[in-house]
Amino acid sequence: MTTQTAAHDSPQAPQAPKRASRIAQYWALTKPRVTQLAVFCAIIGMFMATDGLPPWKTVLAATVGIWLLTSAAFAFNCLIEASIDARMARTARRATASGELTRNQTVVFSSIVGGLGMAVLYFLVNPLTMWLTFVTFVGYAVIYTMILKPATPQNIVIGGLSGAMPPALGWAAIANDVPMQAWLLVLIIFVWTPPHFWALAMYRRDDYARSGLPMLPVTHGMQLTGYHVWLYSIALAATTLLPFAVQMSGLIYLVAAIILNAVFLMHGWKVHRHYSDQVARKAFAWSVMYLGLLFAALLVDHYVRF
Numbered sequence: 616m617t618t619q620t621a622a623h624d625s626p627q628a629p630q631a632p633k634r635a636s637r638i639a640q641y642w643a644l645t646k647p648r649v650t651q652l653a654v655f656c657a658i659i660g661m662f663m664a665t666d667g668l669p670p671w672k673t674v675l676a677a678t679v680g681i682w683l684l685t686s687a688a689f690a691f692n693c694l695i696e697a698s699i700d701a702r703m704a705r706t707a708r709r710a711t712a713s714g715e716l717t718r719n720q721t722v723v724f725s726s727i728v729g730g731l732g733m734a735v736l737y738f739l740v741n742p743l744t745m746w747l748t749f750v751t752f753v754g755y756a757v758i759y760t761m762i763l764k765p766a767t768p769q770n771i772v773i774g775g776l777s778g779a780m781p782p783a784l785g786w787a788a789i790a791n792d793v794p795m796q797a798w799l800l801v802l803i804i805f806v807w808t809p810p811h812f813w814a815l816a817m818y819r820r821d822d823y824a825r826s827g828l829p830m831l832p833v834t835h836g837m838q839l840t841g842y843h844v845w846l847y848s849i850a851l852a853a854t855t856l857l858p859f860a861v862q863m864s865g866l867i868y869l870v871a872a873i874i875l876n877a878v879f880l881m882h883g884w885k886v887h888r889h890y891s892d893q894v895a896r897k898a899f900a901w902s903v904m905y906l907g908l909l910f911a912a913l914l915v916d917h918y919v920r921f
Contacts, residue, residue: 658674661674680745684748687725692755693711697712700712743793771808781804782801810851811903855909868912868913871912886898
């Protein structure tokens with residue numbers, strides 16, 4: 616056998632995974648898919664804050680500012696949870712978990728991005744939006760990540776307010792005020808968060824067990840967690856009817872909410888009574904799509920009211 620043939624027939628040594636570029640590493644710290652959903656909900660809040668179209672310059676500035684501060688909060692979260700992320704298969708490849716980005720590099724990145732976001736909001740939008748967004752940053756990055764998450768299995772419920780704030784931030788950017796209608800949108804996301812997150816935690820339960828975090832499926836078992844997913848699904852369906860009940864929205868939103876909630880309740884019931892990891896994955900994926908479609912229906916209804 617020739618050397619060339621032997622080399623061709625012999626098994627190839629496995630290649631190490633290609634290292635991401637430094638820009639890609641920093642970008643991943645901002646959790647872009649989660650950030651996009653948060654910013655989308657903030658933009659909906661901007662358009663809901665006025666009967667006409669909001670000033671496009673304000674919309675652009677607020678979008679950039681909220682995106683920057685949200686990205687900074689997620690980067691700080693990655694910094695604080697680097698050792699936890701390293702123990703979880705889902706997050707072990709984050710640059711902070713693998714050590715490819717140092718603590719100082721992450722702090723500098725988060726500070727610059729967050730500082731730019733605050734400046735944009737203060738000077739190009741209004742101080743109220745800047746302070747509300749900054750308080751949201753502190754709520755997520757410090758109160759939730761550092762205090763609540765490692766302390767209680769109800770962490771996602773108590774800390775969910777910070778993640779629910781984007782519609783109020785967007786509303787404040789246009790109206791320089793946060794009325795009851797804005798807080799209704801915040802309430803919807805607040806109630807949506809537990810069934811959304813617990814579905815993920817259920818099929819990632821082994822990861823969370825290794826992490827040492829007291830997530831509900833680990834501390835209280837899968838059956839109780841599934842029951843909580845179902846209960847919160849019911850609560851969410853009721854909560855999403857409030858915009859119609861207070862005449863904030865019309866029939867387009869009502870019909871959309873009923874249809875979307877029917878599917879959400881179906882997934883919640885399956886998680887509760889017919890659990891499998893595949894069922895939980897589908898429930899989690901639907902929950903993300905659900906929130907986007909629900910808020911999109913709210914926006915369409917706002918401009919095409921029956």
